[in-house]
Amino acid sequence: MENQILFADLGLSDEVMQAVTEMGFVAPSPIQAESIPFLLDGRDVIGQAQTGTGKTAAFGIPLIDKIDPNDKYVQSLILCPTRELAVQVSEELRRLAKFKRGVWITAIYGGDSYERQNRDLRKGCQIVVGTPGRVMDHIERGTLRLDQLKYIVLDEADEMLDMGFREDIESVLADCPEDRQTVFFSATMPKPILDLTKRYQRNPQLVKVTKNEVTNANIEQSWYAVRPDAKFEAMCRLIDFHQIKLMLVFSNQKARVDEIVEQFQMRGYAAEGLHGDMRQAARNQVMSKFRGGTTQILVATDVAARGIDVDDVEAVFNYDVPMDSEYYVHRIGRTGRAGKSGKAFTLASGSEKYRIRDIQNYTKVEIPRGKLPTFADVFAIKKTRFVERVQQTIEEGTSEFYSDIFDTLQEAGYEASAIVSALAQLNLGGVKMTEDNLEEEARKKFDRAPGDRNGNSRFGDRRGNDRFGDRRNNYNDGRGGNSTRERVDRDGKPFRRGTDAGMVRLFINIGKNFKITPSHIVGAITGETGLPGKVIGQIDLFDSYSFVDVPKEHQQTILNALDGNTIKGKRVNVEVARV
Structure with missing residues (x-):
């Protein structure tokens, strides 16, 4: 057996x-x-x-x-x-x-x-x-x-x-x-x-x-239709209602990671962020605190979270729905480890709801739409926990240092009920009512398949391609810094001069004279930053230098990681190309 x-x-x-x-x-x-x-x-x-x-x-x-x-x-x-x-x-x-x-x-x-x-x-x-x-x-x-x-x-x-x-x-x-x-x-x-x-x-x-299912059966998944401006409040309610002690929060944007961390810290949660702009020493420190339980909440991008493996994560929150269904599977796979149960909460706004269907098609698992707890639901849970803690403290015996506080307050003329209410308020915090209706109404068209989707992932027709197959076949020898070859893009289509929208071109002072190939450049970028290879755009190799197109949002991360580093043993300079 x-x-x-x-x-x-x-x-x-x-x-x-x-x-x-x-x-x-x-x-x-x-x-x-x-x-x-x-x-x-x-x-x-x-x-x-x-x-x-x-x-x-x-x-x-x-x-x-x-x-x-x-x-x-x-x-x-x-x-x-x-x-x-x-x-x-x-x-x-x-x-x-x-x-x-x-x-x-x-x-x-x-x-x-x-x-x-x-x-x-x-x-x-x-x-x-x-x-x-x-x-x-x-x-x-x-x-x-x-x-x-x-x-x-x-x-x-x-x-x-x-x-x-x-x-x-x-x-x-x-x-x-x-x-x-x-x-x-x-x-x-x-x-x-x-x-x-x-x-x-x-x-x-x-x-x-192998498992028969793409996702772990130990993970309880749910998604919530939430207004964009109410996502953080919705997340806090779910954390408090489910009494979650250790969790991962994923965002699609590194700038938003810092915003979410700041909001958590203002609310009194022990939260830290992890993204590609951080130095390795800072990343190591954040991970050490998270593994040790000092940090309750780790907020991260997909790239920064690659390789994170902590067995006791109770829940994963998708603050943003991932663009790729594979990322969803990797994200929620951080909980429900080693035979334990876990929870995965996904907050969807606007067109993000369509991606829920893509994820369901990919994982072949129905993700039920959940109902957010109301303010009253959360506060009732907090009061119940407070009463339980008070009862436990009484049963275990209270310290003599506190025994005279009640007498002092009663002698000052306060009723016992008023004293208890005040102590509870000091412990639980002031009651700041927030609106209950955080949810975004699901549009009727969400209940029928959109005509241009058919359940396919956004990256469906790209995932199976050999990343370098077409490109390598079109690299002829350039001379004197001029390229006379026909250049092609990632999908083998004729190259249009200029950089695609959302991309920026970087100059690297190393080329074919050093026996450099496109895979060396891709390997250097992915290895030093953790970015997936599929985000890298066109690469043009010349005798003594090269150009590579990268997403603008990752430009600084790549510059920080590569400039002054080595490729095939040669120290390289990397800068934004003057085009």
């Missing part, structure tokens, strides 16, 4: 078993139960499982078990698509290696200091976790050597390919010894992943643990 296997049955070392026990694990998840025996046996493995199923421990437990702490060279390398995931994986591996003395683990990724990373690598780390772009940089600089590598893992391999890292991944794999153990973990197995497994793995064992 499923889940009958225990970690104690897997033949793990005493040090690893002690760490696993301390972390509260008794029985492995399905992906762990199927993968760990093959990995301990030295087999190459292809693991297919969704995020949140215990993939990190599935490869991390056997990896730690097999590490030799007496050898200080790099024995294991884990490639991750984003810096957040790299940090998260390295932290979990450290917990698994807690009782195995002499095992050193470091994370290397864009946005962090080379000095710190070089120091860790010189010291001697057996396990390196990193993003492909920064790993390639260290290999080319000679600060990371893989000649004695025994074990390489590609975590979320499909994400890395989608972000344009294929060439970097192949370069890293080519630098590894032929007799290493190679492990791929991926939520999906598209043809490019299978091509890589055929080329770089030896007789791999396929371990497939």
